[in-house]
Amino acid sequence: MPPAATQAPAPQQKLVISQAEWDRRMAAAPVTKTDLNRLIMDYLVIEGYKTAAEEFSREAEISPAPDFESIQSRMNIREALQRGDVQEAIERVNDLNPEILDTNPTLYFHLQQQRLIEFIRAGRIADALQFAQTELAPRGEENPEFLSELEKTMALLAFEPAATSGTGGAAELLAPAQRSRTAGELNAAILESFSQGREAKLIGLVRLLGWGEMMLSQRADFPKLDLGPRF
Amino acid sequence: MPPPAPPPSTLPLPREQTMPLPTRWSDADRLPQLTVSADGRDLTFHGPTGTVDEAAAARANHPIPPACGIYYYEVEILNRGRQGHISIGFSAKNVKLTRLPGWEGLSWGYHGDDGRTFADQRTGTQYGPTFTTGDRVGCGIDFAQGRAFFTKNGRFIDYVFQDLEGGPGRELYPSVGLRSTEESIRANFGQEPFQFDIVSHVQQQRNATWARIQATPFKWDTPLGGTFTVEAVDTKPKVAEAAENEESANLSARVNDLILGYLTHHGYAGTARAFKAQTQAKAAAASAAAAAITGTSSGGDNDTDTQARQRIYHAVLAGDMDHALDETRAHYPAVLDRERGLMYFKLRCRKFGEMIIEAAEVRRRQQQAQAREQLAAQRRMDEVAQGVLLEEEEEDDYQEEDSMDVDDDAMHTSTNGHAHPHSNGAATTGAVLDTAMLKGKMKATDSEMEMQRALEYGRALNVEYASDMRPEVQELFRRTSVLWAFDSPREQGGALTEYASQAARAELANELNQAILESQGKPAQPALERLYRHTEACIMTLGAIGVGAAAFADMHREFLEN
Numbered sequence: 001m002p003p004a005a006t007q008a009p010a011p012q013q014k015l016v017i018s019q020a021e022w023d024r025r026m027a028a029a030p031v032t033k034t035d036l037n038r039l040i041m042d043y044l045v046i047e048g049y050k051t052a053a054e055e056f057s058r059e060a061e062i063s064p065a066p067d068f069e070s071i072q073s074r075m076n077i078r079e080a081l082q083r084g085d086v087q088e089a090i091e092r093v094n095d096l097n098p099e100i101l102d103t104n105p106t107l108y109f110h111l112q113q114q115r116l117i118e119f120i121r122a123g124r125i126a127d128a129l130q131f132a133q134t135e136l137a138p139r140g141e142e143n144p145e146f147l148s149e150l151e152k153t154m155a156l157l158a159f160e161p162a163a164t165s166g167t168g169g170a171a172e173l174l175a176p177a178q179r180s181r182t183a184g185e186l187n188a189a190i191l192e193s194f195s196q197g198r199e200a201k202l203i204g205l206v207r208l209l210g211w212g213e214m215m216l217s218q219r220a221d222f223p224k225l226d227l228g229p230r231f
Numbered sequence: 232m233p234p235p236a237p238p239p240s241t242l243p244l245p246r247e248q249t250m251p252l253p254t255r256w257s258d259a260d261r262l263p264q265l266t267v268s269a270d271g272r273d274l275t276f277h278g279p280t281g282t283v284d285e286a287a288a289a290r291a292n293h294p295i296p297p298a299c300g301i302y303y304y305e306v307e308i309l310n311r312g313r314q315g316h317i318s319i320g321f322s323a324k325n326v327k328l329t330r331l332p333g334w335e336g337l338s339w340g341y342h343g344d345d346g347r348t349f350a351d352q353r354t355g356t357q358y359g360p361t362f363t364t365g366d367r368v369g370c371g372i373d374f375a376q377g378r379a380f381f382t383k384n385g386r387f388i389d390y391v392f393q394d395l396e397g398g399p400g401r402e403l404y405p406s407v408g409l410r411s412t413e414e415s416i417r418a419n420f421g422q423e424p425f426q427f428d429i430v431s432h433v434q435q436q437r438n439a440t441w442a443r444i445q446a447t448p449f450k451w452d453t454p455l456g457g458t459f460t461v462e463a464v465d466t467k468p469k470v471a472e473a474a475e476n477e478e479s480a481n482l483s484a485r486v487n488d489l490i491l492g493y494l495t496h497h498g499y500a501g502t503a504r505a506f507k508a509q510t511q512a513k514a515a516a517a518s519a520a521a522a523a524i525t526g527t528s529s530g531g532d533n534d535t536d537t538q539a540r541q542r543i544y545h546a547v548l549a550g551d552m553d554h555a556l557d558e559t560r561a562h563y564p565a566v567l568d569r570e571r572g573l574m575y576f577k578l579r580c581r582k583f584g585e586m587i588i589e590a591a592e593v594r595r596r597q598q599q600a601q602a603r604e605q606l607a608a609q610r611r612m613d614e615v616a617q618g619v620l621l622e623e624e625e626e627d628d629y630q631e632e633d634s635m636d637v638d639d640d641a642m643h644t645s646t647n648g649h650a651h652p653h654s655n656g657a658a659t660t661g662a663v664l665d666t667a668m669l670k671g672k673m674k675a676t677d678s679e680m681e682m683q684r685a686l687e688y689g690r691a692l693n694v695e696y697a698s699d700m701r702p703e704v705q706e707l708f709r710r711t712s713v714l715w716a717f718d719s720p721r722e723q724g725g726a727l728t729e730y731a732s733q734a735a736r737a738e739l740a741n742e743l744n745q746a747i748l749e750s751q752g753k754p755a756q757p758a759l760e761r762l763y764r765h766t767e768a769c770i771m772t773l774g775a776i777g778v779g780a781a782a783f784a785d786m787h788r789e790f791l792e793n
Contacts, residue, residue, distance in 0.1 A: 015776065022768060029767035033497070033741070035791050036760055040490055044506070047483070052506035059499045059541075201790045202486050202759075208784055209762060210449035212769030219776060225765040227489075227758040 015220035022223045037062060043200040046191060048075040074190055081183040082176075084122075086115040093186065100193050107189050109139055109146050113153055114182045117173050120156045128157070250298065253291035253405050253420050261289035262328050265409065273309070273417045276409035280313050286410040288318075288328045291420070294402030295321070295372060298774040300782030301436060303371040303429045304405050305382075305419045308343065311364045312414030317343040319368050319381070319416075322406040331408035338406065339392050341368065341381045348381075348391050359388040367426045372403065374779020375440045385426040398777025440783035449482075489759045496757035498541035498744060500534060536562075536751075540744055547740035548733075550589075552582035559743070565750045566743070574746050576704055579692055581739055584711045586685035588720055588731050594678035595719050763790075 017025075037060045044053040050071040057065045073096055080089040090111055093100055101108045112135050119128035132154060140147040153173060172178065188198040209225070216222060255271025264278035264287040274289055295302045306319050318331035320340030326332075333340030333349025341348050343362040347355035362368050362383055369382035374397065378390045397403040407416055419425065487510050494503035539562045546555035556578055559566055567575040689712065696704055710730045714720040720731035729735060745755040754761070766786065773781035 017772070025768035025771060026761070026764035028771075029764040030787070031760070031763050031767065031791070036493065036757075036763065039763075039790060040493060040759075043486065043490060049506055049509045052502050052509055055502040055505045056494075056499060059502050060497075200486075202489070203482060204445060205763065205766060205786075205790055206482060206486060207445050207447065207449055208786070208789075209766040209769070211444045211447045212766055212773065212781075212784070214447070215778060215780070216769045216773055219778070220772065222769075222772070225762060227761065 015222075017220055017222040019223050039202055039205070041066065042197070043202045045071055046187075046197065046200040048078060048187070050075060070194060074187055077190070078183045078187055081114070081186065082179055084118045084179065086111055086118055089186065093190065096190065097193050100189050104189050105139075105143075106145075107185055109136075109143075109149070110182050110185060112136055112139070113149055114179070116153055117156065117178065120153075121174055125157065250296035251293045252299070252302075253293045253295065253304070254422075255292050255420065256289045256407075256418065257292045260292075260328070260404075262287035265289050268417075272419070272422070273415065274407060274409065275310075275415040276312060276412065278412070280411040286316070286318075286329060286331045286408050288322070288330065288332060288406055288408035290322065290324075290328075290404040290406045291418075294324070294404050295397055297374040297397040297777040297779050298782050300375055300440075300779050301371060301373050301429075301433050303369060303425065303427070304421070305367055305369040305425050305427070306407060307367045307417045307419070308362060308364050309415040309417055310413055311343070312409070312411040314411035315344045315361075315363050315414070316410035317362075317414055317416065318349070318408040319343075319370050320349075320406055321370065321372065321379075321403045323401060323403060326406075328408075331410060332406045339379060339395075340406075340408065341370065341391075343368075350392050356391075358391055359383065369425065369427045369429075370405065371429070371432075372397070373436060374777070375436065375783055377779070382427040385428070387427065387432070396777055401777075437783040437785075440780050441789070444780065444784055489757075489762065493757040493759040495537050496744075496748065496753075498537055498544050500537040500541045503537060504534065539563075540747055543747070544740045544744055547578075547581070547743060548736050550585045550736060552578060552585055555743070556582070559747070563747045563750060566746050569746060569750060571699075571701075573701070573704070574743065576692075576696060576699075577707065577739060578743070580707050580711050581736075583685065583689045583692055584714060584730055586681070586688055587711070587714045590678060590681035590685050591714075591717065591719055592721070593681050597678055 037056075041053065041056060041060075041062050043049075044056060045066045048071055050068055053066060053071060054068055056062065073092070077089050077092045077096075080086075080092065090101070101111070112131075116128055116132055116136060119125075119131060132150070136146075136150050136153075140150040156173060191198055213224065217224075256267045256274055258267060258271075261267065261274075264276055266275050266277060267273065267289070268275075271292070276287060278285070278287065291304075308315075308317065311317070316331070318333055318340035320332035320338065322332050322335070322338035326335045326338045330338075331340055331342065331349075332338040333342065333352065333355065336351045339348070339350045341358065342355065343366075345355070346357070346359050346361040348358040349355040359381060360383055367384055371380045371382070372378075372395055373380065373390070374395070376390070377393055377395045379392045379395060380390045381388045395403070405418070405420070407418070409416070487506075491503060491506060491510075494500075494506060539558060543555050543558045543562075546552070546558065559578070567578075693708065696708065699705075713727055714731055717723045717728055717731075720728045723731070749755050756764075763786075770781050770784050770786060
């Protein structure tokens, strides 16, 4: 199946859509302030902005109010990972719902990998080796994808503990972005276990915008979105 | 504002209207050797078995709208006739009807006698099983992929053909061709349940298309505003991981800006403050993403401004126009001067309206109180007449009156010496009744004063704007004045008293907020709203020009439903 993005543009004359016509089309979009408020709330909840969500629920009179407690527990887990305290994150997830990790072997492996990374970051080489041998190596043998991740992580031992500035596959694992990535993966899995969307709808909206503008600009000349110098 | 000039389109833009679907075989668009049943669904071949140039095809009455995403119809073979030379497919408007679909350019078909498919081909391509009397063959076009597919007896065969399009000027019609004596088919254009589970199929394709759309690599280039760039599609997989990280950090930073802008725009000051603090804290925790986020948080810059707009917004919402006017005058005097005082007029007109509503409310409350009072008095009279005294209840009545009565003094003087009216027997009855009437009269005066004040305010406003012939000014004044005609404009409902509704307040509150933002050189709609509307316009336009994938980008379903 060809990816949607590569579908050939129509071999025909391009439409020209004037600003006035485009404005008319934008004005016709069926969306209300209430709709947008709900999109905002969805984002605040999924991304874990608990205080903002509480304020917003009050100021914008959103009902029903979301479950603020679950935001808090997800945030505690995320913060633990951001601090590098993988063990605490794992314990908290299991308190919340042990099935989350049981049913997501890839996620569980990534958490264990993160633990290994934190050992190496802290310079606890002996612990790192011990942990890698008992926890990670057996899994790497089961799954080739895990093995290559494990190899990449073990390569970190070759770096000086302080030298995190290097670029390339291994050093990237030490970058804070790696913690965020693991935290994001875990957050998504928890959300899914609550049968909630994994990703905030607003993110999907922005992606759709990118696709829509690209597809349309192959076929028509139309005013591009300009959000102005400030928004 | 002058009406917008007609768009200088090089092609007429298709209107966004619901497009009719095929429902039957066309009575006109077929060869005479074919008969069509009364319900338009059966075709029968009556001529002699033809040569390759003596086939007979029919097209449906309407073309297939590509905006439907996936189109599907089924055909039941009633009779294979002498040779079973039956072709099921689709063709463009002017393709010759003397040939089976697939043999001519712009026609496509699946043939029953050999199971081959044809797309402007003489010999065709091996495709699926043959079909004959009793079989049900389905034909689908997937506009998201530009491909067709066929089913036999409820089973999916395969995708076939490519680059199918059905946009304006290239409409495709369901088409069937027959070639040997007594061949006969019956079409199902959705009148009955299909043999094939098209609903699940569409659902699967919808999800797959949506996933592909969401996976389209995308980067928000310019730090603030500007246009979007879509990265080259063939990002190399190894680099992709890092790019993906960067992309998502970049994306959330931009979305955070949008949200902050939105919150600020609508005056959600508390939320904006909390959100800003939380995003910064989060950014500090994940220092890599930090630069991207803190560097560009532009909204929420002026908390005082946001709070002032929030107060004004809520004042209008509560009908407290004096407060709204004072605050606006104090913080945003320029707004009142805009468009020759249009906003100032609207606000004062609203105040006039609120005064009428309030006066009507006071009057109504009094009438109710008066009615209650008279009823109670009547009852007391009856009780006295019967010699029954119910002290407790009476006390209650008095307490209730005291708490809501502003004319207590007047009442007490008039009832002087009748602290316990009933204990004095029948003689007091008249006094009680008098009191009730007197109180009613006092309150009537009160509501009349309210009315009088509203009237004077309205007159002054009218005098001031009498020479302002702008239609919106005159109309707004009329819409406000008509409220006089109602006993209780707020509860009346209907078009005439729309102006008394809470929705009208909210509308004005939004309008004023926008005017304030515009007076500061900011856009009237928050960036987030413009982004949403712009996206919707893109998707609608894509659907209208025949890009099938747009049909599966159902924004309402994806973003607004829960």
